[in-house]
Amino acid sequence: MPEGHSLHRLARQMDDVFGGQAVAVSSPQGRFALDAARIDGHVLESAFAKGKQLFCHFSNDLYLRVHLGLYGAFDFGGDEYFRGASSIGAPRRVGERESSQSAAPEPYTGPPEPVGAVRARVVSEHGWADLRGPTACEVLEHDQVQRQLAKLGPDPLVAAAAHFDAAKGRAIQAEPQALLEAGLAEFRAKLARTRTPICTALMNQELVSGVGNIYRAEVLFRQRLDPQRPANDISARKVRALWFDLVALMEDGVRQGKIITTEEADREPGLPLWPDNAYYVYQRQGRQCRRCAAQVSLAEVAGRKLYWCPRCQRRR
């Protein structure tokens, strides 16, 4: 159950363990079989993410597009070379639960027999990746990818992605700071065009991509914004602060592999940082706000749960 930071981690993982190698692509479950055949045996050139979507570019100029949706997840496994190639200590499951199995001393003997509904399986000489339960898993041509990307609003992790590209020795189009300013300009322009509540706007991937239910609740608290405030009613200065807070929070999420939004001073002593001290309002309904005595509120908005502090985030 990933927000954008998980997808960017996943892109790095795919790039690290499969990048530049010929891979076998199959669909043990069958539903992806026809598309899998189009990229089977080709070289996975690179992987990248925008918002909550993963794209893998193959040597025959086709792309694998994956959207994990609510319960999609990847499992990775492989030999020592495979594990060592990961920049984040794989193999691990990418999603909500990035379980880090203790280093098994067993020798690698190839991918396991598929268990359950494995939509897609990618196998290299050194390891494998299994995908289950995605909302989307399909092979696209270049212009179809461009159309998908164009539908997505600016991704606060664009600069981190560019940094990742630079570390890989690839050319990037602009300096990270310039990319962030461009993203902010697009974000601001899109918010200015709608009076929908900011809490709804943040979940709209056409307005900003990669933000999910946790980041929206947490960033609105941190910015002391009333969730119901119309998007076009927020000052340019506040939109800027909102954007750069998302950038900071999500970049931290990429580094940590989990979402932690609290400042040191607001954490409850004696409790572990994860998960008890990780959030300000998410899933803390009825409990005391970390900064004031008010009870954290919960409401269902457009089918998703919204958490906020009615005092800290009072309309001003």
Added chain:
DNA sequence: CTAGCATGATCAC
């Protein structure tokens, strides 16, 4: 064991 829920999004009405 089962029911309910989850960091998502689309489609029909």
Added chain:
DNA sequence: TGATCCTGCTAGC
């Protein structure tokens, strides 16, 4: 707005 996609974890019998 509600049904659906379709998986895994967990709280509660």
